Amino acid sequence: MSSSAPPAISARAVTKSFGRLSVLRGMDLEVRRGEVVGLLGPNGAGKSTLVGAIAGVVPGTGGTILVENLDPSRQRDGVSRVLGVQLQHPVFHEALTVREILSIYSRFYPRPWPVADLLATVGLTEQAGTRSGRLSGGQHQRLALATALIGRTPVLVLDEFTAGLDPYARERMWRCIEHLRAQGTSILIVSHSMDEVERLCDRIVVMRSGRVVADASAPELIAKARTNDARVATLTEAYLSLTGAGSSDGTGGEQR
Numbered sequence: 001m002s003s004s005a006p007p008a009i010s011a012r013a014v015t016k017s018f019g020r021l022s023v024l025r026g027m028d029l030e031v032r033r034g035e036v037v038g039l040l041g042p043n044g045a046g047k048s049t050l051v052g053a054i055a056g057v058v059p060g061t062g063g064t065i066l067v068e069n070l071d072p073s074r075q076r077d078g079v080s081r082v083l084g085v086q087l088q089h090p091v092f093h094e095a096l097t098v099r100e101i102l103s104i105y106s107r108f109y110p111r112p113w114p115v116a117d118l119l120a121t122v123g124l125t126e127q128a129g130t131r132s133g134r135l136s137g138g139q140h141q142r143l144a145l146a147t148a149l150i151g152r153t154p155v156l157v158l159d160e161f162t163a164g165l166d167p168y169a170r171e172r173m174w175r176c177i178e179h180l181r182a183q184g185t186s187i188l189i190v191s192h193s194m195d196e197v198e199r200l201c202d203r204i205v206v207m208r209s210g211r212v213v214a215d216a217s218a219p220e221l222i223a224k225a226r227t228n229d230a231r232v233a234t235l236t237e238a239y240l241s242l243t244g245a246g247s248s249d250g251t252g253g254e255q256r
């Protein structure tokens, strides 16, 4: 891809507060075209808030966000044509079947993934006629991923897309992402799985308390953490070292 092409996603100095809680505190993140980037951070660090801001569904966000040079807060229609998003807790109409939900989503895109093919890809063929309210947790998660993929958009943002999936389904989804990556799709993956980001991502952004604490490849992150602690040998150990071990103590926003 030409180096002059704008990034798939560019977030600069992004801020967001909920009342007195400052959740994003000058967050920077870039996903270049064709790149797969992982976003890691403790519970409450602000990852899903950033995903919502990129999707244009978090009002009152400061800083600059561009998706393929489009502003999600002002150019929602344009952004929705280039960006597929899986939110962390999507809600579907419980009375609609899996096939009906995907058929509705497919109408928003000019060249959607054929529903039957997509059902096979995410392993939901047998549940095509099942109402979404009757799906198991993992099946609901597969449906959520399918709604993000159906537009065959050049940019994807996936928020914990394999959470709750069995190992077989997880492997299947990882292969699907590898296939999309090979086709040049630009992807941001929010995850708590070190295996997942190590396997899929070219680069990993680690955030804490609404800011970036590291942005590098997995081997670079390990090397960086090792300069402070020579015992660091794995990505998990590097992550714990970079974010402060045992840091799931309200490590999200800070009161202003």
Ligand SMILES: Nc1ncnc2c1ncn2[C@@H]1O[C@H](COP(=O)(O)OP(=O)(O)OP(=O)(O)O)[C@@H](O)[C@H]1O
Pocket: 018, 021, 023, 041, 042, 043, 044, 045, 046, 047, 048, 049, 050, 088, 252, 253
């Ligand atoms: N709509 C909202 N109103 C008030 N506070 C919110 C809202 N959405 C998120 N928050 C708060 O913002 C902080 C960051 O939440 P966010 O969901 O972005 O974290 P996260 O990094 O995605 O966490 P996790 O890993 O647990 O999914 C949390 O303290 C959360 O309670």
